[in-house]
Structures are given as structure tokens and as C-alpha cells.
Amino acid sequence: MAAGIKDKVAILGMGCSRFGERWNDNAEDLMIEAYVEALADAGIEKSSIDAAWFGTGIEEEHVGKSAVPLSMALRLPNIPVTRVENYCASGSEAFRGAVYAVASGACDIALALGVEKLKDTGYGGLPQRNRGSVNDLFWANASAPGSFAQLASAYSAKHGVNKDDMKRAMAHISVKSHDNGSKNPKAHLRNKINEDKVMNAPMIAEPLGLFDCCGVSDGSACAIVTTPEIAKSLGKSDLITVKAMQLAASNGREAQHNSWDGSHFVTTRAAANRAYKEAGITKPRDQISLFEVHDCFSITEFVTMEDLFISEEGNAVNDIMDGFYDADGKIPCQIDGGLKCFGHPIGASGLRMIYEMYLQMQGRAGDRQRKEEPVVGMTHNLGGFPHQNVCSITIVGKEGA
Amino acid sequence: MEVGILAYGGYIPQSRLQRSEIAKAHSWFNPGLNGLAKGERAMANWDEDSVTMAVEAARDCLADSDRNDVSAVYMASTSFPFMDRQNAGIVADALNLNSSLQTLDFASSQRAGSAGLATALQVAKGGSGPILFTAAEKRQTKAASPLEFTSGDGAAAFLVGQGKVIARLLGSHTEAVDFVDHFRGEGEAYDYNWEERWIRDEGYLKIVPSAISALLSETGVKAEDVTTFCFPVAARGVAGMLAKKLGIPESSVADNLQANCGETGTAHSMVMLSHALENSKPGDKILVASFGQGSDALLFEVTEEIKSLSPRKGVSGYLARRYAETNYNKFLAFHDLVNLERGIRAETDKKTGLTTLYRNKGMTQAMIGGQCSQCGTAQFPKSNMCVNENCGAIGTQEDYPFAERISKVNSFTADRLTYSPDPPAYYGMIQFEEGGRLMSDFTDISPETDIKVGMPMRMMFRVKDYDNKRGFRRYFWKATPADASNKGE
Numbered sequence: 047m048a049a050g051i052k053d054k055v056a057i058l059g060m061g062c063s064r065f066g067e068r069w070n071d072n073a074e075d076l077m078i079e080a081y082v083e084a085l086a087d088a089g090i091e092k093s094s095i096d097a098a099w100f101g102t103g104i105e106e107e108h109v110g111k112s113a114v115p116l117s118m119a120l121r122l123p124n125i126p127v128t129r130v131e132n133y134c135a136s137g138s139e140a141f142r143g144a145v146y147a148v149a150s151g152a153c154d155i156a157l158a159l160g161v162e163k164l165k166d167t168g169y170g171g172l173p174q175r176n177r178g179s180v181n182d183l184f185w186a187n188a189s190a191p192g193s194f195a196q197l198a199s200a201y202s203a204k205h206g207v208n209k210d211d212m213k214r215a216m217a218h219i220s221v222k223s224h225d226n227g228s229k230n231p232k233a234h235l236r237n238k239i240n241e242d243k244v245m246n247a248p249m250i251a252e253p254l255g256l257f258d259c260c261g262v263s264d265g266s267a268c269a270i271v272t273t274p275e276i277a278k279s280l281g282k283s284d285l286i287t288v289k290a291m292q293l294a295a296s297n298g299r300e301a302q303h304n305s306w307d308g309s310h311f312v313t314t315r316a317a318a319n320r321a322y323k324e325a326g327i328t329k330p331r332d333q334i335s336l337f338e339v340h341d342c343f344s345i346t347e348f349v350t351m352e353d354l355f356i357s358e359e360g361n362a363v364n365d366i367m368d369g370f371y372d373a374d375g376k377i378p379c380q381i382d383g384g385l386k387c388f389g390h391p392i393g394a395s396g397l398r399m400i401y402e403m404y405l406q407m408q409g410r411a412g413d414r415q416r417k418e419e420p421v422v423g424m425t426h427n428l429g430g431f432p433h434q435n436v437c438s439i440t441i442v443g444k445e446g447a
Numbered sequence: 448m449e450v451g452i453l454a455y456g457g458y459i460p461q462s463r464l465q466r467s468e469i470a471k472a473h474s475w476f477n478p479g480l481n482g483l484a485k486g487e488r489a490m491a492n493w494d495e496d497s498v499t500m501a502v503e504a505a506r507d508c509l510a511d512s513d514r515n516d517v518s519a520v521y522m523a524s525t526s527f528p529f530m531d532r533q534n535a536g537i538v539a540d541a542l543n544l545n546s547s548l549q550t551l552d553f554a555s556s557q558r559a560g561s562a563g564l565a566t567a568l569q570v571a572k573g574g575s576g577p578i579l580f581t582a583a584e585k586r587q588t589k590a591a592s593p594l595e596f597t598s599g600d601g602a603a604a605f606l607v608g609q610g611k612v613i614a615r616l617l618g619s620h621t622e623a624v625d626f627v628d629h630f631r632g633e634g635e636a637y638d639y640n641w642e643e644r645w646i647r648d649e650g651y652l653k654i655v656p657s658a659i660s661a662l663l664s665e666t667g668v669k670a671e672d673v674t675t676f677c678f679p680v681a682a683r684g685v686a687g688m689l690a691k692k693l694g695i696p697e698s699s700v701a702d703n704l705q706a707n708c709g710e711t712g713t714a715h716s717m718v719m720l721s722h723a724l725e726n727s728k729p730g731d732k733i734l735v736a737s738f739g740q741g742s743d744a745l746l747f748e749v750t751e752e753i754k755s756l757s758p759r760k761g762v763s764g765y766l767a768r769r770y771a772e773t774n775y776n777k778f779l780a781f782h783d784l785v786n787l788e789r790g791i792r793a794e795t796d797k798k799t800g801l802t803t804l805y806r807n808k809g810m811t812q813a814m815i816g817g818q819c820s821q822c823g824t825a826q827f828p829k830s831n832m833c834v835n836e837n838c839g840a841i842g843t844q845e846d847y848p849f850a851e852r853i854s855k856v857n858s859f860t861a862d863r864l865t866y867s868p869d870p871p872a873y874y875g876m877i878q879f880e881e882g883g884r885l886m887s888d889f890t891d892i893s894p895e896t897d898i899k900v901g902m903p904m905r906m907m908f909r910v911k912d913y914d915n916k917r918g919f920r921r922y923f924w925k926a927t928p929a930d931a932s933n934k935g936e
Contacts (some may be wrong), residue, residue, distance in 0.1 A: 199860070
């Protein structure tokens with residue numbers, strides 16, 4: 047295995063727009079909001095940025111194709127700008143582009159920005175859209191919740207966990223995230239909820255009810271990265287560096303080969319294994335201090351806690367109900383409110399997660415600041431469907447950790 | 448060489464709309480409809496049309512026949528999904544028949560079903576290979592029309608030819624009379640009907656007897672020797688009146704399935720014939736007659752071969768696979784008889800690239816996947832690289848049809864977010880016993896179906912999407928519980 051990028055790249059600055067139903071803002075307005083914060087945080091001039099990566103998922107709903115919308119919105123001086131799309135990992139993929147550019151030495155300073163406007167469809171939920179001309183001939187008429195919901199039936203059949211226990215643990219996940227989100231001024235949903243409310247909510251895709259599903263929002267987030275040396279030369283100390291970035295894409299095994307049982311994410315396990323190795327982590331349950339995972343649905347977070355090798359397989363219910371992942375638990379998960387409360391503006395989500403890590407590790411997370419500053423944190427995105435997807439994992443941490 | 452029926456099959460959609468519910472909706476307007484409020488009518492699912500029903504009847508018919516022997520596919524209907532695209536050709540494609548085939552549609556009359564069968568028998572007499580003949584109907588009827596009550600959706604299929612016939616053709620006779628009891632002109636969705644009493648007295652009771660009498664005298668069979676008389680008309684007592692007039696025993700009059708199915712239009716004489724064959728014995732003489740701008744009459748004699756025909760679901764089997772639908776609004780919605788708010792999600796363009804479809808026709812219409820000749824792994828769809836991670840061989844895929852294979856549910860959901868004409872949309876991962884899997888739409892999931900992981904499923908040929916903008920529809924296969932006992936009452 048290659049040596050990896052551990053500690054080769056530091057975060058110089060980050061910004062994040064307020065997420066929500068931004069009826070009166072275009073994508074460009076959200077981009078500028080995130081960018082202005084990131085640039086001020088980095089303390090550099092626009093002219094120092096050597097290249098940029100632009101993450102957005104459903105571009106036909108807002109900016110259209112290519113990286114030009116980012117270059118135009120930020121009036122970038124004809125530098126290389128690349129648009130990336132990789133399902134819900136699009137934001138993390140923009141970050142990976144910028145990080146790899148710096149790690150390779152091709153750039154001194156690179157920018158990653160993700161944005162999405164999802165609230166211009168006229169209805170709730172993700173935009174209903176075609177899947178490609180051949181896929182449309184045979185793919186099931188599946189929505190995101192319907193695809194992820196199936197993890198529950200397969201998990202429950204495999205591990206013999208009864209449906210009520212699962213539903214209750216899933217409810218706990220959503221309640222916990224709403225508790226956290228209520229403390230975050232940038233979150234979309236800031237109301238507290240309780241388990242009964244979750245359990246009795248209208249059914250979206252069995253067994254997922256309304257509160258098992260994340261919000262749908264507009265938002266943008268931005269990161270500026272450089273080498274630790276340059277960061278220090280710019281006067282930064284207590285750096286947050288990138289420890290690992292891994293991506294795993296399905297190859298058709300889950301969708302077409304009978305060796306997958308439908309109860310877990312093949313890609314998450316592959317990406318997590320590689321990321322821990324790259325970061326030099328051997329006991330994740332003891333070494334990771336904070337998680338931001340892709341809680342598009344409560345069941346996704348549920349299953350992911352096992353696929354990241356934190357909860358033992360078949361045992362997530364116990365950790366979840368024990369409060370292991372609560373804000374005051376052993377390893378908080380979604381301490382900012384997660385996708386559950388931020389919604390999931392696709393291109394922005396991965397960068398929004400890293401933003402929270404960055405704030406928490408610097409003690410800048412306000413009301414929701416973890417008492418003991420996290421040292422090593424992991425973010426996780428899962429794009430697509432459980433049976434064919436991409437999984438992106440990023441580990442960041444304090445320099446030297 | 449004697450010619451006749453080699454095999455038969457039937458198909459009736461699962462839902463049975465309770466006629467009392469239709470009456471409840473409309474008797475305020477026309478109290479006379481209360482007289483039709485008994486029993487139930489077969490109601491096609493939103494993803495069924497005459498082609499998909501014909502395919503199901505044909506699969507039932509072909510159970511263990513060699514599909515490679517079929518030399519022609521004929522289909523009869525007055526409710527074809529396509530006016531210009533051979534519907535029989537879609538049926539042939541779904542059945543994965545080879546392309547060296549004659550295909551032909553019979554249309555434009557309630558007599559198209561019987562005429563199609565008579566023609567198929569004549570062609571077969573000329574020495575061609577076995578001919579697959581299907582008849583199916585999904586009639587469009589106006590809300591509150593008597594036809595809405597008396598019609599039903601369904602299909603029948605026959606393999607006809609020479610050799611080991613289960614029923615030999617003794618003869619057939621046609622009277623062509625341009626008696627316009629109803630019609631449907633160009634571009635019209637619904638029938639225009641004339642008075643029933645006139646149709647009965649001047650139509651049924653005059654034209655049909657001439658056809659039958661001619662047939663009986665041509666074949667030398669006496670009316671009293673007819674064992675089963677299939678006459679498809681819904682109007683009460685007409686078949687009995689005809690029998691009496693002709694001297695056919697009253698006990699020979701076949702059930703017209705009005706109580707539990709309804710009249711399946713031009714397919715109904717064929718549905719009744721298929722039904723009659725189910726319980727027939729060698730030596731039985733089955734007379735089937737139709738009515739529509741004249742009358743066709745065909746006479747069959749059942750042979751000893753009927754005893755060795757493999758078991759099939761048949762019309763009775765599908766009648767038993769039943770869900771009693773009490774929601775008439777659903778019927779209205781399925782037939783676009785009410786301007787339903789379907790939501791913005793329903794606006795998604797369902798355009799089909801015809802090049803894309805043609806290139807992938809084997810996959811979508813015949814559900815042909817691939818099997819790796821190197822490691823034996825079956826997969827869907829077929830691709831040029833084996834999905835088995837331990838193999839990955841390139842260019843080793845051989846055609847591997849999935850349509851007739853049984854699968855099991857791996858995971859599933861009931862989705863209320865995605866647009867479906869019949870929410871919730873059921874779908875899930877199905878896994879085929881001998882390899883291969885698919886995230887598949889489910890169909891015919893009744894409210895009483897208790898889907899479980901591990902439950903056996905079979906595939907059915909259905910409409911995948913309607914492109915209402917362009918008048919196109921695309922077909923694909925969907926999974927449904929294989930065991931009909933999962934269906935509630």
C-alpha cells in the first residue's frame with residue numbers, strides 16, 4: 047500500500063453557509079457565503095489559490111454543468127477549476143481533489159467548495175429524476191429512502207434483531223441528532239424531538255418514517271488546504287491535518303452477485319479498512335474521538351457504526367441505546383446535528399462534516415463544543431444505494447496525533 | 448392430417464373489483480345499474496395491458512412445450528397498446544422466441560378472438576409448425592356504463608397445430624354480417640352501444656344459430672351431442688336461449704364467468720374455451736361460438752392426449768389467485784377516468800430511446816441475463832465482464848434467461864415517496880436460486896400480502912413506464928409472490 051497522505055496536508059481555513067430553505071438565495075449566493083468565511087479564516091488573498099475543485103450532485107436543479115459556475119461565482123482568476131460529481135460523496139470528492147493537489151506538490155494552496163440547491167423542485171425530498179437511458183429500462187422505481195430502508199429488513203433477518211428494537215434504536219439516532227442540531231445556529235432543523243414522535247411519524251418507506259429521514263436543504267461549505275509548512279509560514283499553529291482519505295466504489299457485487307446479504311455496506315468496510323491503515327489507527331473504538339457519518343436515514347447511521355468497526359456486527363442496537371454515540375457519550379456521532387438536521391445539499395455535505403471536525407478540534411464549536419477537544423475525527427459519506435454506491439471516508443486530526 | 452389444440456393457457460388479473468362498489472358510486476345517476484351490482488369483475492393492475500396479459504396466458508400455455516418449435520404468434524384484441532407496432536411481436540419477444548416467426552394481430556371486432564383461432568387452425572392445417580395464438584382484452588369503458596360492470600380483463604392462449612392434439616378441430620364456420628350493435632370509431636376511446644333487446648333478438652338469436660347450424664351440418668355432429676357450449680356474451684340467459692333453440696342440452700351451456708370475472712371482450716370466447724378444456728374428458732365435444740359483425744363457430748373433440756398434458760394454472764388457477772378490490776376509485780385512477788392529482792414527481796419524463804431499447808431488447812423484454820462460460824456465475828444484466836470478483840473474465844457471457852426462474856426476497860420496502868400509480872411502490876432485492884439477482888419492482892402485492900425476507904417470487908412481464916407525452920410504454924419484468932396462497936381474500 048502506498049504511504050498515503052497522512053499529515054501532508056493541513057486545513058488552512060473553512061467556511062459553511064447556513065443550511066436550510068434558502069428561498070431567496072441562488073447557489074452562487076450560498077457559495078459566496080461559505081467562501082467568504084473560509085477565505086477570512088485562512089487569512090489569505092484570493093490570488094494565493096492555485097486551483098479549485100467544485101462538488102455538486104444534481105446540477106440540473108441549479109447551476110448546470112462544469113466548474114465554470116464556481117469560477118464565475120467567486121471570480122477566480124482563470125485558475126484550474128474542476129467540477130466533481132460522485133453521488134453524495136461529491137463534496138468529499140472536491141476535498142480529495144484539493145488535498146491530493148497539495149499533497150502532490152502541484153499546488154501550494156487549493157480550494158474545495160460544495161453546493162446544492164434542492165429546494166427548487168416544488169416538493170419535499172430529493173428531486174425525482176432519470177437514472178440514465180439504459181438504467182431506466184430496468185432499474186426498480188426506487189427512491190433514496192426506499193433503497194436504504196431495505197437495510198433494515200435484511201439486517202433484521204440476518205441478525206435476528208426484532209423490528210421493534212431496531213425501530214427504537216433508529217428513533218434514538220434521530221432524537222440524538224435533533225438534540226445536537228438544536229444547539230447549532232447553522233443547522234436547518236433545530237427542534238428537539240422524542241422517540242415516540244419518531245416512532246409514530248407517517249411512513250415514508252417501510253420501516254422508515256418521516257423522522258428517520260434527513261432534511262432536504264440548500265447549503266454550501268468550503269475548505270482551503272495547504273501544506274503544514276506553508277500553513278505555519280502563514281502564522282498558523284495547532285494545525286488540523288488530513289490523516290487519510292479513502293474512497294470505495296461498488297463494482298456490481300452487491301447489485302448482481304449473491305455474495306452480499308443486503309445488511310451492510312461493502313464499500314464502507316473497504317474504505318474504512320484502508321483509511322484506518324492510512325491514518326495508522328489500529329483500534330478505532332479507542333482512537334477515534336468524533337464521527338460525522340452519512341445519516342441520510344437513521345438506518346444508514348445504524349448500519350454504518352458496524353461497518354466502520356466501532357460497534358460489533360449485530361450489536362449496534364446496544365451501543366446506540368447505551369448512548370455511546372450521544373453528544374456526551376464515548377464517541378459522539380453527528381455532534382453538529384448531522385444530515386438529519388442540516389439536510390443534505392449533496393455537494394456541500396462532505397465538506398460540512400469536515401467543517402464541524404475542524405471547529406471541534408479548535409474548540410470553536412460554541413454551545414455544542416465537546417468538553418474534551420476531539421483529537422482524531424472521521425467523516426463518512428455514502429452516495430447512491432446500498433446495492434451500488436460510493437463510500438468516501440476522511441480522517442482529520444490534530445497535527446502529530 | 449388432423450389439426451387441433453396442443454396446449455391451452457389462461458390468465459385473469461388478480462384484482463376483482465366488487466360490482467357493488469361501482470353501483471354505490473353511480474346508482475344515484477342511474478338506479479338501473481343496481482341490477483348489475485352482483486359479483487365481481489377482473490381488473491387489470493395499472494401495469495397490465497392486453498400484451499402483458501397475453502404473455503402470461505402464453506407462459507401458462509407453453510408450460511413445458513418447446514418454445515423453439517413455435518412457428519407463428521398471433522394475438523387478438525380490440526385493446527392493443529399499439530396501433531402501429533405489432534403487438535404479437537412484443538408477445539413473441541417477451542417469450543424469448545426466435546425471430547424466424549410469423550407474427551400477426553387480429554383486431555377490430557369482438558369476433559377477433561375466435562377468428563384468430565380459426566385462422567391459426569387453418570394455417571396449421573397447411574403443415575406449419577405449432578402456432579401460438581393469444582387473445583387478451585383490457586377494455587376501456589365509460590364510468591357508469593353497463594359495460595363497466597359486465598366487462599372484465601383477461602387473456603387466453605392456445606398452441607395449435609398437428610400431432611398430439613388434446614382437442615381436434617372437427618370444423619368451423621363463419622357468418623359475416625355487418626350488424627352494428629356497437630362500434631368504436633377512429634380515435635375514440637369508448638364504445639357506442641345500441642339497444643340490448645334488438646341485439647338479442649336480431650343479433651344473437653338469429654346470426655349465431657345460422658353459424659352453429661351450418662357448422663353442425665358440415666361436421667355431422669348432432670346438437671344434443673355437444674358436451675360444452677361456450678358462448679361469451681354477458682347478457683343473462685342468451686347462451687341458454689341459443690342452446691334451447693339449437694337443441695343443445697341445457698347442461699352443456701358453459702359458465703360465462705360473469706359472476707367472478709366478467710366478459711373479457713374479444714378474448715372471452717377463448718377464455719371460456721380454455722376454461723372448458725380444464726375439466727374436459729376424451730370424447731367431449733366443445734362448441735365455441737362468438738358474436739361480432741357475424742359469428743364464428745368452432746367445434747372441437749377432446750382426445751386421449753388431454754390426460755398427459757402437464758398441469759397448468761389455467762383460467763381457474765388465476766381465478767383462484769384473487770384479491771377482492773373494494774376501492775372503485777382505484778379503478779377510476781388506473782383507467783384515467785378521474786383527473787387525479789399525481790404530484791410533481793409524476794412529471795418525470797419517461798422517454799425511451801428506441802435505439803437504447805433495441806440494443807437492450809433481450810435484457811428488458813425477454814429478461815435475458817448472462818452466464819460466464821468460465822466460472823458459471825449467472826448475472827443480470829449480461830455484461831462483457833463477469834461480476835464474480837474471483838473471475839472477472841471478459842467476453843465469456845452466454846445468454847441466460849431469467850424470466851421463468853424462481854427467486855427469493857433478500858430485502859424489500861414499501862415506498863410512499865417515489866411516484867407510483869398504485870402507492871406504496873413495493874420493490875426489493877431478489878435473488879435467483881441458481882445465481883443472479885436484481886433490485887426489482889414488485890407487482891400484484893395486495894394489502895394482505897405479507898412480504899418476508901426469503902419469500903419465493905416469480906417474474907411477470909409488465910409495463911415498466913408509460914410515456915404519456917409520446918404514447919409509448921416500455922415493458923420489463925417484475926417480481927410477484929410465487930405462491931398464490933400468500934393472497935388474502
